[in-house]
Amino acid sequence: MQSDASGPLATVFAAPGRYIQGRGAIGRLGEVLEQLKSEKPLILRDPIVEKIMGEALEGLSGATHVGFNGECSPGEIDRVAGEAREAGADAIVGIGGGKTLDTAKAVAHPAGLPLVSVPTIASTDAPTSAVSVVYTEEGEVLEYRLFGRNPDAVIVDTEVIVGAPVRFLVAGMGDGLSTYFEADASSRTRAKTLVAGAPTQAALAIARLCYDTLLEHGLAARLAAERGAITPSVEKIIEANTLLSGLGFESGGLAAAHSIHNGLTVLEETHQFWHGEKVAFGVIAMLMLEDRPFDVVAEVVDFCLEVGLPVALDDLGLENASDEDLRRAAEVACAEGETIYNEPFDVYPRTVLDAILAADAFGRQRRAVLTGEAELPAVAG
Numbered sequence: 001m002q003s004d005a006s007g008p009l010a011t012v013f014a015a016p017g018r019y020i021q022g023r024g025a026i027g028r029l030g031e032v033l034e035q036l037k038s039e040k041p042l043i044l045r046d047p048i049v050e051k052i053m054g055e056a057l058e059g060l061s062g063a064t065h066v067g068f069n070g071e072c073s074p075g076e077i078d079r080v081a082g083e084a085r086e087a088g089a090d091a092i093v094g095i096g097g098g099k100t101l102d103t104a105k106a107v108a109h110p111a112g113l114p115l116v117s118v119p120t121i122a123s124t125d126a127p128t129s130a131v132s133v134v135y136t137e138e139g140e141v142l143e144y145r146l147f148g149r150n151p152d153a154v155i156v157d158t159e160v161i162v163g164a165p166v167r168f169l170v171a172g173m174g175d176g177l178s179t180y181f182e183a184d185a186s187s188r189t190r191a192k193t194l195v196a197g198a199p200t201q202a203a204l205a206i207a208r209l210c211y212d213t214l215l216e217h218g219l220a221a222r223l224a225a226e227r228g229a230i231t232p233s234v235e236k237i238i239e240a241n242t243l244l245s246g247l248g249f250e251s252g253g254l255a256a257a258h259s260i261h262n263g264l265t266v267l268e269e270t271h272q273f274w275h276g277e278k279v280a281f282g283v284i285a286m287l288m289l290e291d292r293p294f295d296v297v298a299e300v301v302d303f304c305l306e307v308g309l310p311v312a313l314d315d316l317g318l319e320n321a322s323d324e325d326l327r328r329a330a331e332v333a334c335a336e337g338e339t340i341y342n343e344p345f346d347v348y349p350r351t352v353l354d355a356i357l358a359a360d361a362f363g364r365q366r367r368a369v370l371t372g373e374a375e376l377p378a379v380a381g
């Protein structure tokens, strides 16, 4: 159990001021800015915005539009902050993927300006959180900037999200799949979360709802979204990926799955896969590490197979990974300060490596059963 000087750690729960989701929700931006008393917002736009919702933003009088350069780096943050000062901006609106939103946070919060976050894909839980992941110009993770303040409003336009390639939505499900298991581990150990407190019951309950929603609606949402259809399942999955996963990870805590993800990123082959895709495999390895019952592991693996998330190393381009490569990944997963130490037992690179190998074997077996390729394993002599 973690503590501070005066005793056990207090519980803390944080959330954005308002969350709005639905068809055409971007049309509410003007009203939200009015509520925030903003007349001169700076709108930071992902390059994709022109194509997918340029017209919806034309009616905003007094706004300064700035294009995002593609990386949430210190240089880019300083450039956008300079534009905001020059324009006398009284609010920041970030529209785009996680990197655009993280840059908007890093401009708004230090300047004390209201922030509106408008995700255009549901691939991560960046839209609701109070943290920015900052990279070097070359794309390596440099630092986490914690602001102690969440966006004032989050606007999720379902039409825009469904218009994006479905792989983003599926990757978001992979990220959301970790939320309950990691919040559960962190709740057991009362580990300090990103909002600098122990997890509340609310965060754990939200994380559980995220998991249950994924299992119940994940496949239906994927199929509908592929056809460009917005159904209640699609709405529920977008909410799970964005709001439930966002609140659940930030106030509920992270644990082994994200550390194993971080370990896997040292292997070049995994760079072509989205964050949530690597996290999904991290979840399976985490369940092995935790010695979860067979039924739970099978439920998670079968869900991944159903919606199209990785279940084995070859799904992540690691079919030729050497023992040495995997050992390196396991060591990085166990680096000092990693959230894997929020697990309720001791972890070592060796046990993490074994969990990765066991997850791979389990995933392959279930995949083979599903595709009718399974054979009974030969018994070694």
Ligand SMILES: NC(=O)c1ccc[n+]([C@@H]2O[C@H](COP(=O)([O-])OP(=O)(O)OC[C@H]3O[C@@H](n4cnc5c(N)ncnc54)[C@H](O)[C@@H]3O)[C@@H](O)[C@H]2O)c1
Pocket: 046, 047, 048, 052, 072, 096, 097, 098, 099, 100, 102, 120, 121, 123, 124, 125, 126, 127, 129, 130, 131, 132, 133, 160, 161, 163, 164, 165, 274, 275
């Ligand atoms: N701050 C947090 O809490 C948090 C949480 C998770 C991840 N992250 C960060 O988020 C980033 C990853 O986010 P991401 O996956 O959104 O990546 P991203 O921002 O790089 O976007 C991925 C690509 O999708 C494109 N795109 C955006 N909307 C689109 C649309 N509607 N249709 C087609 N293409 C579209 C973007 O232009 C970009 O090329 C990473 O930097 C990660 O560290 C932050």
Ligand SMILES: [Zn+2]
Pocket: 125, 175, 258, 275, 279
């Ligand atoms: Zn994540």
